Each structure stands twice: as C-alpha cells, then as structure tokens.
Amino acid sequence: MTLCKMAVSNIKSNFKNYWAYFLSSSFSVFVLYLFISITYNKNVQNTLGKMKSSMILLKIGLGLVILFSVFFIWYSNSFFIKARKKEFATYMLLGISKSQVAFLNFAENLMITLMSFLSGIILGIVFNKFFIMLLFELMRAKGTAEFQFSLKAFNSSFMVFAIIFFIISINGYLTISRSSLIDMFNAAKKIERGLKISILTLVMSVVSFIFMSFGYYLAIKKLGxxxxxxxxxxxxxxIGTILFFTSITAVIINIMKKDEPYIFKGIRLIPISQIYQRYRGNVGSLSIITVTTTIALCALLFCFGGFNKSIENARNLCPFSVEYVSGNKNSDEIFNNALKEHKEVSVKDKAVINFVVVTANGPFYNNKSDISILNESKFNKVNAYEGINRKANLNDNECYYVAVDTMSGNPKGNINKKVSFKFGNKDYNLNITNSDTKNFIAIDHCREIIIVSDNVYNNIKRQAKSENFFNVTGYMLKNDFGAEKFTDKLQDDMPKEASLATFYEHYTSGMKIMGVLAFVGLFIGILFVMATGSIIYFKxxxxxxxxxxxxxTLRKIGVSEHEIRKAVLIENLILFGVPFLLAALNTYAASFSISKLLELKIVKEYAIIMVAYLIIYSIYYFITVKDYMRVVKE
Incomplete structure (x- = not known):
C-alpha cells in the first residue's frame, strides 16, 4: 500500500514529465476505439454496402494503429525507465529492494495506462458521431450518424492495451532486475560517447549520397x-536516409566542431558541443523518425491526391451524366418521367449515338474481333458536349482509334497501323492517324472503337442491318452532383436490358473508397506525427x-539565460528540423511518382500536408524547448 501511495505521489508531483506520453497514449486509444467502433457501426456498413474494399481499408488502418501503438508505447516506456534509472538506484540505496522498485514502476505504468485508456475512450465516445459524419462527408455519402457507445470497440481496445501494458511491464521488470546500482547511476553517461569519424564514415557518406541521389532519380524520372x-x-x-544520419550528418557536425573561427562565434559552441556529445545516442531515433515520417507523408499524399482524382475517374468511367442502350422506347419514357418528377436536375445536352458493329483485323487482337464504327461529326459533337479537348478530321482512307485501356498498351503505338474489314460488298483498309484511351461513352458499354469520315460511315450505314447497330443514348445534366434521388429513381425503373450507367453512381462508388482511404490516411498521419514528436520530446x-x-557551470562563468535559451533553441531545432527536412525531401521526390501514377498534379496537396506537419512539429518543438529550459533552470 505504501508503494502504491508513493506511485500516486510520483505521478502527481511529476505529471509534467508524463504529459507527452499520456497525450500520445490517449490519442492511440482514441484512434483505436474510433476505428473499431466505425468499422462495426451498422450505419457505416449499410452506407458502404457491398464494397468490401472499403471495409478492408478500415481494417488495414486498424491494424496499423495497433502495430504503431505497440511500438510507440514500448519505445516511450523504455525512455522513461532509462531516464529514471538514477531515481530507482536512489530508492535502492534507501533500502527498497529491486522487486519493490519494479512493483513501483508497474504501479505507475498501470495508473498512467488506465488514465490514458479512460481519457481515450471518453474522447472516442464524445467524438464518435462527429467522425462518422466526417467519414460520410469524405465519402460524399448520406448516412445516419448517431451518438453511441460501442461495447465491442471498448472490449477490443481494452484487450489491445492490456497486451501493450503486459509487454511494457515485462520490459520494465527485466530492465530493473538486470541492472546493477552502478549501471543505473551511470545509465545516461553511456550515451555520451562523442562522435568518431573514420575512413569508413567518409566512405558511408559517399555511399549515402549515391544511394539517395539514385533513389531520387528513379523516383522522379522512372517510377511513375x-x-x-x-x-x-x-x-x-x-538505406540512404539511415546512412545520412550515421555518416553525412556526423561528418558535418565534426567539421563544425573543429572549425574554431566558426564555433567560437557567439554561443555556437554550446549547441554544437551538446550535439557532438549526444549525437551517437540519437542516430537510431532520428533515422526511425525520418523513415516513418516519410512513409506517413507519402501515404497522406497518395490518399488525398487520389481523393481529388475521384471526379476525373468517374468522368472517364461514365462521361455522360446518364447513359443507356437505346432501342427500347420504354427507356426514353422512363427517363422523361423521372426528369419531370425530379425538378432538381435538368438536361443540358443529349446525344443519340449509332454505332455500326463490324468484324475487323486491327491492332487490338491477333485475330479478327468486333469493333464499333462511328462518324467523325457525331464524335466531335459528343466530345464538345463532354468537354473533351479532341477532334477528328479524317479522309476516307483514315480512322481515329479509341482504345480500351486494359487492351491497348501505349495508344500512340497504334498510329500508322491498319484496320481492315469487309462490310457489304466493299473492302476497307484504313490507316490509323491518331489514337488515345479517353472514353466518350461509359466503360459499361465500351469496346474497341474507330472513328471514320462521315462519307465512309454513311456508306457502311446504308448496307447495315438492324442487328449491326449498337445504339446508345447519353445525357449531360446541368447539376450532376445533385442527381442522387434522380439516379436512384432511374435505377429502380429502368429495365436491365437498358444497361443504365450514370456518372453519379461511378462517382459515389469511387468516393466511398477514396473517402475511406483519406479518412484512414488522416488519422494514421496524425498518429505518426504525434508519436515522432513525442519521441524527440522524451529524448x-x-x-x-x-x-x-x-x-x-555555464551560468557560473557568466553565460546569460538569454544565451542559454538561444543555444537550447538551436540544439532542438537541429534535432527536430533535420528529420523533418529530410522526410520532406524524400516525399518531394516520391511526389513525382505519385503524380504520374494518379495522372494528377499534387503540388497543392504536398504543400498543405507539409504545412500541417510543420505546424504540429513546431508545437512539439516549442513545448520541448520550454520543458528543457524548465529542467536546466531548476
């Protein structure tokens, strides 16, 4: 009981030393509870429907939260034990046994873990409804968000953190029981080994530069x-990042340390000497922080870049707002009736597209296959309706080839190839003058398409029979994004043979996946930045x-508090700034590949993410400086 009271007293009097650990642990519980409660929320499951990929993304996010929480809390707890070894040694000198000290550490960890768990759960319950609403907004979906407590999420979160607590308790017991009094008193001094620069360090510096340069080159020029x-x-x-901290940074610090005219100017000697002595003990942490920050930044960039790509993807999958196979008068009547019923939408343009289907030899397959033929005037008109910047201007012996993505490879490789077919009593041998993969009808109705001159098309059309035609009707609406109820009505009433395709359906399907991805990326990114900022703070x-x-000693020889604060600012700026700058540089190189993969400029997303990360890191930086000054002034 006395040890328990002592643990409570320690936490009360030294909570300022625990706040970052407590805050990050609470946030880990909060995110874990949130992900589990949202994953198994019936309203979310109903909104996602049969989209298993979205549920898989939520579960992957949940797995990452659990793994990173285990690593971070274990890592942070190791710092605490190391920082308190001298305190534990003092207890032992006063007659407390190792087992009692281990129990004291256990009791403190239990109290902090329980406080973190409860505060995280409370935050999760309070903000659960808000974040479900945020998820629905990111998915551009309408769903019901209710204020609720999830017993399943509570139990699962409790089990996860019970396991984490068990792991850190075992680690704490083994660390204390295996350490001698002398080791505990000298624990911090083991860090102060100073830098050692050798030929191997210089070689690794060159290797680091080569690896990172070649990696950047491949990322920028080739990976996309x-x-x-x-x-x-x-x-x-x-590898280049790890070697950067073990070699290049060490060489730079060593050069600065030996440059007397530079180091003895102002208060530079203090932060550089501090870093010189401590750097070897910080190499591992700085490398891990940089690599994990790079991963988090790249994931965020991809998530939010893909989020903005959803509209473009939906337009490519269904360029018309509404499209269906023509030939059934009932389909047109159903569309017009739905339009009269839903005044929130109106038609901007309408196109009836009459394809003639022929069997031809061409670049699409090794043997003959069916292709659809359309005239250039209709093709140009449809492109104008859809806002696609392309136009066909063809002679009678030429054609424009619109390839299907999955079959075409590089569409430009088809230029100057031939499309040959016989229709009626005439042979056609057309030269491909241009080719691309931009759909102008829905992917649901797509096949290989060639655009021919009006004269060639009319000749073919005159000899075609009814079974040779494939007719599609497409509408461009003035307000696509407000067509939810209208689209639902069409889907309920349209016959299956009409093969209805709508932009709104493709858009919402894409946004469900990208919305979940952005939601997962947002929380994983925040968790990473809080954890990495906390790790530097702990150190x-x-x-x-x-x-x-x-x-x-410095104050005794006349160094002012202002100069000491300036030295502390510089030292912490290096330890916070270098990992962030290198991670930002790594992410910038990766952004070229991500941009090519998404076929989208993501400069804006990169800038926003960097600024957000910088703000959070800056908060940790100033808190760390303030706490550092408080300790050295005591």
Whole structure:
C-alpha cells in the first residue's frame, strides 16, 4: 500500500514529465476505439454496402494503429525507465529492494495506462458521431450518424492495451532486475560517447549520397512509368536516409566542431558541443523518425491526391451524366418521367449515338474481333458536349482509334497501323492517324472503337442491318452532383436490358473508397506525427536532466539565460528540423511518382500536408524547448 501511495505521489508531483506520453497514449486509444467502433457501426456498413474494399481499408488502418501503438508505447516506456534509472538506484540505496522498485514502476505504468485508456475512450465516445459524419462527408455519402457507445470497440481496445501494458511491464521488470546500482547511476553517461569519424564514415557518406541521389532519380524520372521499381527505390532511399544520419550528418557536425573561427562565434559552441556529445545516442531515433515520417507523408499524399482524382475517374468511367442502350422506347419514357418528377436536375445536352458493329483485323487482337464504327461529326459533337479537348478530321482512307485501356498498351503505338474489314460488298483498309484511351461513352458499354469520315460511315450505314447497330443514348445534366434521388429513381425503373450507367453512381462508388482511404490516411498521419514528436520530446527531456550540471557551470562563468535559451533553441531545432527536412525531401521526390501514377498534379496537396506537419512539429518543438529550459533552470 505504501508503494502504491508513493506511485500516486510520483505521478502527481511529476505529471509534467508524463504529459507527452499520456497525450500520445490517449490519442492511440482514441484512434483505436474510433476505428473499431466505425468499422462495426451498422450505419457505416449499410452506407458502404457491398464494397468490401472499403471495409478492408478500415481494417488495414486498424491494424496499423495497433502495430504503431505497440511500438510507440514500448519505445516511450523504455525512455522513461532509462531516464529514471538514477531515481530507482536512489530508492535502492534507501533500502527498497529491486522487486519493490519494479512493483513501483508497474504501479505507475498501470495508473498512467488506465488514465490514458479512460481519457481515450471518453474522447472516442464524445467524438464518435462527429467522425462518422466526417467519414460520410469524405465519402460524399448520406448516412445516419448517431451518438453511441460501442461495447465491442471498448472490449477490443481494452484487450489491445492490456497486451501493450503486459509487454511494457515485462520490459520494465527485466530492465530493473538486470541492472546493477552502478549501471543505473551511470545509465545516461553511456550515451555520451562523442562522435568518431573514420575512413569508413567518409566512405558511408559517399555511399549515402549515391544511394539517395539514385533513389531520387528513379523516383522522379522512372517510377511513375514502371511501378516494379518501387521496392528498389524504397530500399535505396531508406538505406540512404539511415546512412545520412550515421555518416553525412556526423561528418558535418565534426567539421563544425573543429572549425574554431566558426564555433567560437557567439554561443555556437554550446549547441554544437551538446550535439557532438549526444549525437551517437540519437542516430537510431532520428533515422526511425525520418523513415516513418516519410512513409506517413507519402501515404497522406497518395490518399488525398487520389481523393481529388475521384471526379476525373468517374468522368472517364461514365462521361455522360446518364447513359443507356437505346432501342427500347420504354427507356426514353422512363427517363422523361423521372426528369419531370425530379425538378432538381435538368438536361443540358443529349446525344443519340449509332454505332455500326463490324468484324475487323486491327491492332487490338491477333485475330479478327468486333469493333464499333462511328462518324467523325457525331464524335466531335459528343466530345464538345463532354468537354473533351479532341477532334477528328479524317479522309476516307483514315480512322481515329479509341482504345480500351486494359487492351491497348501505349495508344500512340497504334498510329500508322491498319484496320481492315469487309462490310457489304466493299473492302476497307484504313490507316490509323491518331489514337488515345479517353472514353466518350461509359466503360459499361465500351469496346474497341474507330472513328471514320462521315462519307465512309454513311456508306457502311446504308448496307447495315438492324442487328449491326449498337445504339446508345447519353445525357449531360446541368447539376450532376445533385442527381442522387434522380439516379436512384432511374435505377429502380429502368429495365436491365437498358444497361443504365450514370456518372453519379461511378462517382459515389469511387468516393466511398477514396473517402475511406483519406479518412484512414488522416488519422494514421496524425498518429505518426504525434508519436515522432513525442519521441524527440522524451529524448530531449531525458537529456535535459543530464545536461543540467553543464548549464549550471555555464551560468557560473557568466553565460546569460538569454544565451542559454538561444543555444537550447538551436540544439532542438537541429534535432527536430533535420528529420523533418529530410522526410520532406524524400516525399518531394516520391511526389513525382505519385503524380504520374494518379495522372494528377499534387503540388497543392504536398504543400498543405507539409504545412500541417510543420505546424504540429513546431508545437512539439516549442513545448520541448520550454520543458528543457524548465529542467536546466531548476
């Protein structure tokens, strides 16, 4: 009981040393509870419907939260134990046994874990409805968000954090039981080994530069066109990043340390000497922080870049707002009746497209296949309706080939190839003068299409029979994004043989996937930045206690508090700034590949994500500086 009271007293008097750990642990519980409750929320499941991919994304996000929470809390707890070894040694000198000290550590961890768990659960319950609404908004879906408590999410979160607590308790017990009094008193001094620069360090610096440069080159120039290179690029940049901290940064610090005219100007000697002494102990953490931050930033960039790509994807899958196979008067009547009933939509343009289907030899397959033929005037008119910037201007011996993505390869490779077929009593041998893969009818109705001159088309049409025609009716609406109820009405009433395709349906399907992806990316990104910021905070807080005597000496020889604060600002700026800048540079190189993969400019998304990360890191930076100054001034 006395040890429990002692644990409570320690937490009360030293909570300022626990707040970052408590905050990050609480956020981990909050995100975990949130993901589990949303994944199994009936309204969310009903909104997602049969889209298993969206549910898989939520579960992947849940798995990442669990894995990172285990790693982060174990890593943070290791820092705490290391920082408190001297305190534990003092307890032992006062007559407390190792087992009692281990129990004291266990009791403190239990209290902090329970406080974190409860605060995280409370936050999860309070904000559950808000984040379900956010998910629906990101998915552009209408669903019911209710304020509720999920017992399943509570139980699952409790089990996960019980396991995490068990892991850190075992780690704490083993660390304390295996450490001698001398080891505990000298725990912090083991970090202070200073830098050692050798020929191997210089060689690794060159290797780091080569690896990162080649990785950046592949990411910027090659990866977007050849995704198979991705593992190679990731390996090069990860190894280059680790070597950067173990070699290049070490060489730079060593050069600065030995440059006397530079180091003795102002207060530069203090932060550079501090970093010089501590750097070897920080290499692993800085490397991990940079790599994980790069991964988080790239994931966010892809998620939000893809989110903005959804409209373009939907337009490519269904360029018309509404499209169906013609030939059934009942379909036209159903459309017009639905239009009269739903005044929120109106027709801007209408096109009836009459394809003639022939069997031809061409670049699409190794043998004969069916292709659809359309005249250039109708093709140009449809493109104008849909806002597609292309136009056919053909002679009678020429054609424009609109390829299907999955079959065509590089469409420009089809130029100057031939399309040959016989229709009626005439042979046609047409030269392909242009080719692309931009759909102008819905993917649901697509097949290989060639555009011919009006004269050739009319000749073919005159000899065609009714079974040779494939007719499609398409409408462009003035307000696509408000067509939900109108689209639902058409889907209920249209006969199956009409093969109804709508932009709104493709758009909402894409937004469900990308909305879930953006939602997962948002929380994983925030969790990563909070955890990495906390790790640097923990390290600097621990080192501040050991540096305290150095700053006492500096004050005694006349160094002012303002100069000490300036030195602390510089030291922390390097430790916070270098990982962020290198991660931002890595992400910038990756952004070229992501941009090519998405076929979308993502400069805006990159800038927004970098600014958001910078703001959060800056908050941690100033809090760390404030806490560091508080410790060294005590």
């Amino acid at each position: 066109d050849n995704i198979i290179l991705a593992p190679k690029v990731v390996l090069l940049i990860v 600097m807080s621990m080192e501040a206690k050991e540096d305290k005597k150095n700053f006492i």
